[in-house]
Amino acid sequence: MSLTPEYLKEERNQEWRAELRSKTKNKDRMLISRVKMPELAPEIRVRYQDREVNMGLEPEQAQKEATRCMDCANPTCIEGCPVNINIPKFIKYIEKGEILNAAATLKETNALPAVCGRVCPQEKQCESRCFYVDKLDKQAVAIGHLERFAADFERNSGVSNVPETAKPNGIKVATVGSGPASLSFAGDMVKYGYDVTVFEALHEIGGVLKYGIPEFRLPNSVVDFELENLRKMGVKFETNYIVGRTSSFDDLKEEGYKGFFVASGAGLPRFMEIPGENYNGILSSNEYLTRVNLMGASTSNTDTPVLRGKNVAVIGGGNTAMDSVRTALRLGAERAIIIYRRSEAEMPARIEEVHHAKEEGVEFMTLCNPLEYFANEKGRVKGMRLNRMGLGEPDASGRRRPMPIDGSEFELDVDLVVVAVGVSPNPLVPSCLPDLKVTKWGTIVVDEEKMQSSIPDLFAGGDIVRGGATVILAMGDGRRAAENMHQFLQKTSIN
């Protein structure tokens, strides 16, 4: 569903909204200060890998925050949301106290609101376009916190609001991977009436939501609840199934699949290729987080081991680096250090994560770059050499280019290093489809509007198309792919 200005206007003119608007003066709305998310105290939370840091808003807090929103005639916030949630509508339902209706509004365009409310970089998306920021130079309405509130309320209410689905049309479609792109695609296709199967290589459904993002930021139970909803709508899940390996695309076509959505992610870790990087105790963030999050290595009853360090260095400045460094603290590190070659202003991580990491005692060594690692006689890393960086002219990405400073080299004692300097697209699917067009970076080429690849019945989205991006962009891709594959399949099945 697209939100045309007319539609938005019509919704906004509904009696209940007009009434709410007239109930409180805008002047008074503006006087309320932004709610603060209740958090677990840093000294407590660093002891638990599985306790969520943000505790969620109380109903009164949510209602008060919702009152701040002015239900703008021209809600620019919506333009900042990649899936165009009808933000004022859901927020006004919260102000009115009809939280389940707020949740239903979210579900109109977002299959995973409890996830997005927690992990979206709101400050760069919806909230960056809020009237408060744009015109008043004040703190934005806490759209993300409110989204989480409504979704959590619904989950805890026991009333599960399974969206309606069209009559089954018997057409089989397959989606490859089970991250957010795939899940939103599956949700929409099952609503259109398709017979949808999600194929996942790992033994768990969820992609990065399960193996990457830690429990203290996104509990697995939240993801599982959303998966249960998809199951109830009729989506089928096959784990331990690598499309292109366990079966080929041709095998699946023979089994009757008419359309494919590839959302296999950007799962391949990059290393820096510097001397000593293969010593024991130096691992990718994917390995570190997978051991802990997917395999449960931090608890004593699982078989998967994880290395613990006293002095842990994490290389990088993105969400992955923050998740790794905060995990290291929770696994007992005395010193957990972020080493990033640019300055803090350029860090791609969500601001909230950087803030939380600092509260927990993470050290930030910005403008520093690793050069080499040293090991003890058993091959376990014991130290590293770095140099300091200065910022030069802006580069192609618009960020100022870090340049090594001569003579600034120094050494640091470390016994565990987590490398979080980015990921590359998963090459598995492209490698088994010679006709599939890919870029020189290995991402799948698609028509940006339709998400259709050079193979007509194959659509793609998420990180395999964008390189490393965000949960919500991946979900937006899934929705667009669903809409366009639906049109494509309707046309081809009529002919």
Place this chain on the structure above:
Amino acid sequence: MNKIISKEYFSDKVVKLVVENPLIARSRKPGNFVMLRIGEDGERFPLTIAGADPVKGTITLVVQIMGVSSSKLVALEVGESITDLVGPLGKPTHIEKIGTILAAGGGVGVAPLLPIVEAFKKAGNRVVTVIAARNKDLIILEDEIRKWSDELVVMTDDGSYGRQGLVTAGMEEIIQREKVDECIVIGPAIMMKFASMLTKKYNIPTQASLNSIMVDGTGMCGACRVTVGGKTKFTCVDGPEFDAHQVNFDEMLMRLGGYVQEEKKATEIYSQKL
């Protein structure tokens, strides 16, 4: 799915399992492996597919009991199922008619060697195989390997069976006796290191199948990385077979020891539970 159809002990430590999985049985090729997980608390670990029957829809695994995961697998009874089994993974062995192949297997490495020997033989090569183990009890799959080899040499470290000596001694004798076009070696890392040094001396192209530590087996984590020709490669997606003469075996041996403490502890806890 993943039901254990039969279980046969080659020795107290080496067990052959036939497992139901029609999709893998249909798509696997020699050299491929699977990742397994036993129970919800289990770890993911790799085993080579030692054989498959696409008609019956089964694959064969040969596992040596090392620590917790291999013990948990072997503890499953016929009729029980493996919790998670995914594959086929890794690049298949490049099989073609080359001439004379010298295949060398050490210990449980003989199991993954079997389908490769079979495939090279079927492709029209002369195949000479050397299998070796510490003692008689650890020699496995002798008859199966013999079936696909033009000649089979069996060696034991202690001389309790076949000829006494290391695998490399048997290999060198053959290399000196006849022209060998290609070698393939599978076994403990240390054995592959010395076998590789030997064939390098004689300039014989050699493939080794590396048994790195793995987590996902799909290229996602980098736990399995090895240095080949000075470049970092991921064993699970770029391998598991590599040009042995380019592999940095010393680094590989070091990395195999990366979790020894943790594994020892896990094994102690597991045996206390039993």
